[in-house]
Amino acid sequence: MTLTFVLYRMMPGGPTEALRNVILQQQMGTGNTIDPARVERLVAQYTNLQSDAPMYKQYIQYMSSVFLEQDLGESLYEDASVTSLLAERIPWSMLISVYAMVIGYTVSIVLGAVMAFKEKSRFDSISSIVVIGLNSTPYYVAGILLIFFFSIRNEIFPTGGRVGLGVEEGFNILFMQSIAYHAALPVLSMSILGLGTALTMRGNAVRVLGEDYLRVAKLRGLRNSRIATQYVGRNAILPMYTQFMIGIAGVLSSSVIVEQIFSYPGVGLLVYDAIQVRNYPVLMGSLIVFTLVTIVAILIADLTYGFIDPRISSGGTDE
Incomplete structure (x- = not known):
């Protein structure tokens, strides 16, 4: 700070x-x-x-x-406190960030496990090239391409905003559909951030495939699907847990550029506008929120990792 x-x-x-x-x-x-x-x-x-x-x-x-007062100050250009501005925008940013993380990590975990099972095959080679290419593409470049193809040329999705004009806010189907409709492209753009995890999942799964307990499972005649999910997938995903928790803050902070591209009024766009006019209280308040999210996520990962992987709680002993 x-x-x-x-x-x-x-x-x-x-x-x-x-x-x-x-x-x-x-x-x-x-x-x-x-x-x-x-x-x-x-x-x-x-x-x-x-x-x-x-x-x-x-x-x-x-x-x-x-x-001393737990007060983040007042915005320089709006007649509102920084806390109220962040409280209004954060839920919208969390909406697209959480869905982007869930989609990105789910696809990466499944794809990485399949790549490991089909190691050195044509599918493994092509998938690795595609994942490396997507992971090397900045999310904001993906956002611009998505707007060009799906909003400008084909007019399938809107170019910006978070709710359609004339839609009544409230717990109704039209409002929910409008939210999902406007959040589709930002979520898809930010999902690219999690695709690099597929290579990590593949590497972990390949190491697990060489363990003795997998050979024993195959000798017992267990189905490949059960071996893949309960033996390979469950153990290969453990090292990615901490990375997933830390990624929560990474995706939230990356929304600064994504929301500016899609004109999505979340905390990212609030930070971007604050940078343009040197709105120091909003910038500092946003920094504190991003920092707290990162620290809390890492703390939760440290405290709960022993429950997910009992080998950590045992202190690494063979017993």
């Missing part, structure tokens, strides 16, 4: 200068004559940050409000 606090304020310009540039761009777009005095009056009206105070005073004031 300290490092980020300093780095944000070392960026060129500041909230006042950023707001001044926005007002100037708006006046230039309308073709009206630019009145410097009016611009300064607007800047003074909309800026409620004491930017003239020394940085150390701003730092002490911010840290004391966060840790």
Whole structure:
């Protein structure tokens, strides 16, 4: 938090200068004559940050409000607290992030297990090339391509937004369908982040395939499907548990660019807009949320890994 606090304020310009540039761009777009005095009056009206105070005073004031009062501050450009803005946007970001992770990891686990079973086959080679190519493709490039093919050329999905115009909000079928319809492309774009796990799953499954207990299972005449799910899949997926928990924060933070591309009003788009106008309280509040999600996810993974893999709880002894 300290490092980020300093780095944000070392960026060129500041909230006042950023707001001044926005007002100037708006006046230039309308073709009206630019009145410097009016611009300064607007800047003074909309800026409620004491930017003239020394940085150390701003730092002490911010840290004391966060840790002593649990207050993330007020947004510079909206008449709302940072907490309320984040609470409004986070559920929408979690919606697309969680579904993207579930889809990406599910496909990766199944695909990786099949690749391991068909090791050195044509399917394994082609799948490895496809997965490496998709994993090397940035998710925002995938998002642009998806918009081009499915929104602009074919008009199957909308280009942005999270709910259709005129749809009444509430617990009804039309509202739910509109949410799923608008979230389809962002979820598909972010799912590419989890496809690289297929290679990890394949490597883990290949190592498991060489274990003695699998040979014993085959000698017992067990079905291949049971061996694949209860013996290979269950043990190969264990090392990926921590990676999955850490990936929750990774997918949430990656939504900054995805939501900007799809104009999806989540916490990512909120952070992007805050960067444009140097809205420091929103930026710092978002950083705290992302950091807390990462720390909590890692803590849960550490505390629960022993339940998932009993060998960890035994201290690694043969018994």
